[in-house]
Amino acid sequence: MKSDNYFMDEAIKEAKKSLDEGGIPIGAVLVKDGEIVSRGHNRLIQNDSVILHAEMDAIENAGRLSHEDYVRCTLYTTLSPCPMCSGAVILYNIPKVVIGENTTLRGAENLLKCNDVEVVILNNNLCRELLEQYVCQNSDCWKNELSKVGNTTETL
């Protein structure tokens, strides 16, 4: 049985892929019955997107799963998920989200909990360091991203 840390390491690999592409280092993997079914990373910069957060990318890359598949999934993400990504988790009844860190940015964790999604925070230093280093080295880009979403982190 692979551990939460094993899957978070895989999500971190995705975050690093984004960084290599010139993007924001946030990654995610979707796991069903202990096996990775899809991977994704933040593509806002490199794909000129506003919807391809890491979690959305992973969910999209899993293809059109059935309800029976989704309810056996756990979403691993290096950063606390925003309201859009949390909404996707709720829409597809993904029952559990494991979060690398939520100190750089805290997403819609209460929205997840209100909808009976299990939320686990790993407080993973590598997730935090990767993003903090990016923020430090790309402060204008990061400020621009934050300015787009205003104060919508943890709206519920």
Place this chain on the structure above:
Amino acid sequence: MKSDNYFMDEAIKEAKKSLDEGGIPIGAVLVKDGEIVSRGHNRLIQNDSVILHAEMDAIENAGRLSHEDYVRCTLYTTLSPCPMCSGAVILYNIPKVVIGENTTLRGAENLLKCNDVEVVILNNNLCRELLEQYVCQNSDCWKNELSKVGNTTETL
């Protein structure tokens, strides 16, 4: 000054485009300062997607707008938006959503309202008829879509 019905007619044109492509007839337009900035339609079937609902498609097609742009926008959608699309509206601080109909399916309207998004329901018969006719003629496909999302309509 163009009316809500004018913009809903444009969203309906998008819904019909989806139908012509073999997809689910749900459409959306994003309007800023009384002008359409982007259009979108449901692409689940034709793009083999799980995230390209009409509203997500319209938001993505608008490109990387600024916070100042988003807060001047209204999203018009032929059907009540799901938790994912509502989450995107909340993330980007879009202050108003105009919904064609919410009887075929009721989305996360309370989630929008809880986050201070103005919600207007037009009870537009054409929106309803388009989708109802599709559901009637493609009941297996529609049931398959509904089964994916379980009971996540109006979760809050």
